[in-house]
Amino acid sequence: MNGNILQTPIDYLKGVGPNRADLLRKELGIHTYQDLINLFPNRYIDRTQYYKINQLQQNASEVQVVGKITNLKEVAQKRGKRLVATFQDDTGTMEFVWFRGHKWIRDSIKLNTPYVAFGKVNWFNGRFSIPHPELELVAEHEKNLRSAMQAVYPSTEKLSNKGITNRVIIKIIQQLFLETKGKFTETLSKDLIEEQKLLSKSEALFNVHFPKSQSLLAHAQFRLKFEELFYIQLQLILKNLIHKSKIKGFPFKKVGNHFNTFFKDHLPFELTNAQKRVIKEIRHDLGSNAQMNRLLQGDVGSGKTIVALMSMLIAIDNGFQACLMAPTEILSVQHYNNLKEQCKKLNISIKLLTGSTKTLERRKIHESLENGKLNILIGTHALLEDKVKFKNLGLAIIDEQHRFGVAQRSKLWKKGPTSREVGGAVPPHILVMTATPIPRTLAMSVYGDLDISIIDELPPGRKEIKTVHRFDKNRLQVFRFIRDEIKKGRQVYIVYPLIQESSAMDYKDLMDGYESISRDFPMPEYQISIVHGKMKAADKDYEMQRFAKGETQIMVATTVIEVGVNVPNASVMIIESAERFGLSQLHQLRGRVGRGAEQSYCILMTGHKLSNDSRTRLETMVSTNDGFEIAEVDLKLRGPGDIMGTQQSGVLNLKIADIVKDKDILQQARFYAKRVLSQDPTLSSTDNKVILNTYKQLSKYKNIWNYIS
Ligand code: ADP
Numbered sequence: 001m002n003g004n005i006l007q008t009p010i011d012y013l014k015g016v017g018p019n020r021a022d023l024l025r026k027e028l029g030i031h032t033y034q035d036l037i038n039l040f041p042n043r044y045i046d047r048t049q050y051y052k053i054n055q056l057q058q059n060a061s062e063v064q065v066v067g068k069i070t071n072l073k074e075v076a077q078k079r080g081k082r083l084v085a086t087f088q089d090d091t092g093t094m095e096f097v098w099f100r101g102h103k104w105i106r107d108s109i110k111l112n113t114p115y116v117a118f119g120k121v122n123w124f125n126g127r128f129s130i131p132h133p134e135l136e137l138v139a140e141h142e143k144n145l146r147s148a149m150q151a152v153y154p155s156t157e158k159l160s161n162k163g164i165t166n167r168v169i170i171k172i173i174q175q176l177f178l179e180t181k182g183k184f185t186e187t188l189s190k191d192l193i194e195e196q197k198l199l200s201k202s203e204a205l206f207n208v209h210f211p212k213s214q215s216l217l218a219h220a221q222f223r224l225k226f227e228e229l230f231y232i233q234l235q236l237i238l239k240n241l242i243h244k245s246k247i248k249g250f251p252f253k254k255v256g257n258h259f260n261t262f263f264k265d266h267l268p269f270e271l272t273n274a275q276k277r278v279i280k281e282i283r284h285d286l287g288s289n290a291q292m293n294r295l296l297q298g299d300v301g302s303g304k305t306i307v308a309l310m311s312m313l314i315a316i317d318n319g320f321q322a323c324l325m326a327p328t329e330i331l332s333v334q335h336y337n338n339l340k341e342q343c344k345k346l347n348i349s350i351k352l353l354t355g356s357t358k359t360l361e362r363r364k365i366h367e368s369l370e371n372g373k374l375n376i377l378i379g380t381h382a383l384l385e386d387k388v389k390f391k392n393l394g395l396a397i398i399d400e401q402h403r404f405g406v407a408q409r410s411k412l413w414k415k416g417p418t419s420r421e422v423g424g425a426v427p428p429h430i431l432v433m434t435a436t437p438i439p440r441t442l443a444m445s446v447y448g449d450l451d452i453s454i455i456d457e458l459p460p461g462r463k464e465i466k467t468v469h470r471f472d473k474n475r476l477q478v479f480r481f482i483r484d485e486i487k488k489g490r491q492v493y494i495v496y497p498l499i500q501e502s503s504a505m506d507y508k509d510l511m512d513g514y515e516s517i518s519r520d521f522p523m524p525e526y527q528i529s530i531v532h533g534k535m536k537a538a539d540k541d542y543e544m545q546r547f548a549k550g551e552t553q554i555m556v557a558t559t560v561i562e563v564g565v566n567v568p569n570a571s572v573m574i575i576e577s578a579e580r581f582g583l584s585q586l587h588q589l590r591g592r593v594g595r596g597a598e599q600s601y602c603i604l605m606t607g608h609k610l611s612n613d614s615r616t617r618l619e620t621m622v623s624t625n626d627g628f629e630i631a632e633v634d635l636k637l638r639g640p641g642d643i644m645g646t647q648q649s650g651v652l653n654l655k656i657a658d659i660v661k662d663k664d665i666l667q668q669a670r671f672y673a674k675r676v677l678s679q680d681p682t683l684s685s686t687d688n689k690v691i692l693n694t695y696k697q698l699s700k701y702k703n704i705w706n707y708i709s
């Protein structure tokens, strides 16, 4: 069957018609035959089994019963009426109930005629009943193409209200198979099919809609999932290759004076092997003629900052400027102070630009940026303003990139210098850093077009942070523990949830907490800092600095301290209402401690009532410190939809594969996509022709090139 018939609008399929076509388009996004064939079932039910009414159980499962409707009546209820049918077989009676669509049902039901009914059984008023059953005349039921496993398709309330039940969907898909004779163009190469022992496209499609057996269904699903993931990977890998060959970047040919001096004389510690490896990867990128577009993943505290710094030194050594953008003012200030300190013996100029930079200073920064006197600019998204113009920005680094959007990233691209040789603006090399580890499988799909570096090793001497879960009633004990730690010279964070900075309730919680802590830890013995989103930036910074210098022992804060803040002497992290935080946020917060040589602790405080999900989150935090492990659990709990960055990518629009459950298939698909492209980069061999054609077809309909570049 050639691809063209599959592009036929759905209206033309027998049994569809304009009204149904309209609903299918609006409710399920089905426009063409192709879309319909790619409407994959959510699940399957066993239709080989028929129940007698006296066999029914009160466990609300889906059953199939055979019998006659003997009576139909409307019963008044609080609002409107319900339609009730009495259904009878040779063992007893039960009820069917409809809350909507009465007229249509009254008109179509035949009394005292054998029906097969299917639906979820309820136990109600001492009888079994099925609300909104699927009904089919026995005579028709026997005629239909039937398979043991019956597909259950995605639906919407509107569809079932308008009578487009699962059965109707099955019927029109059957019709589609009739019209196309069930023959579909193969979309994978012979090689792949043979090597992977895959079903053919036609067999797979048939068995996913009308499985002949459990095992054929499994094979069909595997084939279709593999194919879907294969083409996504192919697209990402191709994009990356094209990017490298097309997008020129400034080659940073040398590693010069600043880098070498720093490396020899000023490195504050020995680099970990992971850091060394990552710096090598970055140096390699920077030295090639292509623009670097790299994601650096590393758990909290793994030491990404030094990697950023050394990369910037390479840029300066090659006569370029560099910038580092961080999501919050606190973090920018901290980076600024830290880099200034580390580079004080080097002859380079570093400035800080944030929303609270004074006009005069701002003007000076603009000037020195444009005349090239400034080497490194650090700041918040203030860096993105149009007025900020670099003389020759060669490297842009984004810290905690999940806090920024794609739009902001692409703005940085445009801040590169204009070069006559290359003919137009050349984007700076881009390094994005994140401490929100994305499970590898997801990273492959979401960031498959970026190169990925991973720091998978913490600096030596770090002790595991001991994490415990305590209920509110244990508060006195927890306070005693805090006192003991402070006595030892340590410092403590106490964090309150503040999901929205404007939420008055949360603010009150924080203030109440602060008051009670001030009572339990009175001045002058104890000094307490407080930081929250409603404060002016300067005040926030002042309080942070007091804590960082050790002038205060307790920092009461909201999640504004979530990212990046570094106070190595702080060894206790108390998280209040921990059940309200997401896993990655809890992990980030915990990462604020365990930065020094001392044993650190994280105490998760909660009330007594906990949902299953919060319980899982807390247990995960208690059982592991590994950010990647935590990210996997997070992905399982929330699905990919909420994971940062996935919104922009295709992974959410998967039709049959599941990024979480099918990660093994994803890995295989990626492996084969890479292999195919390494053997035949232009996909021009005879065997790969089918891949090229399918790929072109897919890109035509999916508009897959609309990435940030
Ligand atoms: P993150 O990856 O979370 O941004 P940082 O770069 O802030 O981590 O590093 C965390 C802490 O570890 C800092 O105090 C930093 O100076 C220190 N650090 C980084 N690398 C090393 C290393 N190789 N050896 C010892 N300490 C290190």
Ligand code: MG
Residues within 6 Å of the ligand: 304, 305, 399, 564
């Ligand atoms: Mg950091």
